[in-house]
Amino acid sequence: MAKVNERRINYNEDDYETLKRLMVEEPFRSLNLIDIFAISLIYGKKAGIRTPLDKKKTGRIRQTTIENSNVHYLMMAVAVEExxxxxxxxxxxDYFKICEEYAKTGLSLLEEDFIENPKGLLDDLELEALKYFDKFIKQ
Structure with missing residues (x-):
């Protein structure tokens, strides 16, 4: 049973369907929801576009899962920078909402990039993550 004050990462249903489609393809097959959320968050942040979620959304990633991963620190860094x-x-x-909105944008961009460049996408993602780390976290 979920804690009363537990917050989850929310997705719109259509975005969750996109996420599930990506998770059966390489290089995403070995990743879990929190990993793809982090990648989507970085993609959306890089684009500088926050897309609000619909009112009808579903919590998909538990707060405890987030807090037990390094993604929690990424979310905090993004929110502080924002x-x-x-x-x-x-x-x-507030900071979950900021990250959910960047991740919504990022998931759409990730899907587009994957369709255009499925083989080189993993290298591109790794490079983007390293650039973000160097710019915002490593300082």
């Missing part, structure tokens, strides 16, 4: 303030970290719903 708002320019550490205060956003005190408002879990």
């Amino acid at each position: 708002t320019g303030s550490f205060e956003v970290l005190a408002k879990r719903n």
